[in-house]
Amino acid sequence: MRLHPVRRLRYLAVDMLPAGARTRYDEEYRADLSTLSGWRAVRYACSVLVGAPGLRRALLEADPSLAYHRPVRCHLGWHDDVAVHGNREDQRVVHDECRRCGRIKDGKEYLARSNNDEVAWVGAHWQC
Numbered sequence: 001m002r003l004h005p006v007r008r009l010r011y012l013a014v015d016m017l018p019a020g021a022r023t024r025y026d027e028e029y030r031a032d033l034s035t036l037s038g039w040r041a042v043r044y045a046c047s048v049l050v051g052a053p054g055l056r057r058a059l060l061e062a063d064p065s066l067a068y069h070r071p072v073r074c075h076l077g078w079h080d081d082v083a084v085h086g087n088r089e090d091q092r093v094v095h096d097e098c099r100r101c102g103r104i105k106d107g108k109e110y111l112a113r114s115n116n117d118e119v120a121w122v123g124a125h126w127q128c
C-alpha cells in the first residue's frame with residue numbers, strides 16, 4: 001500500500017517530534033491539511049517537515065518530559081498495576097497505578113451503579 005505523499009510528509013514530520021507531543025501535532029496537521037488540496041497541501045506538508053526539528057527543540061526545552069517513551073508492554077495495554085489507597089479520608093477508595101508508566105485507573109467504587117444517589121442529587125441541584 002502506497003501512502004499519499006502529503007500523508008507521508010506529515011508522518012515524517014510527526015515522527016521527528018517528541019513522543020509526548022506527536023498525537024497533538026498529528027491532529028493539528030491533519031486538521032490543517034483537511035482544508036487544503038493540491039499543491040497547497042504539498043507546500044504546507046513540506047513546511048511542517050522543514051520546521052519539525054526546530055519545533056522538536058522548542059518543545060523539549062519547554063518540557064523535557066515530552067521525550068518520555070511509554071514502555072512497550074504498557075503501550076500494548078499490559079500494565080503492571082498495584083492497588084493504591086489515594087484517598088486519606090476514605091481508605092475504601094482504591095485505584096490502580098502502573099509501576100512502569102504511572103497510568104492511573106480509577107476503582108470501580110466511583111459512580112457504581114448500586115450507589116449513584118449522589119450523582120442523581122447533583123443533577124437535581126443543577127436544575128434549580
Ligand SMILES: [Zn+2]
Pocket residue numbers: 073074078079080098099100101102103
Ligand atoms: Zn503501564
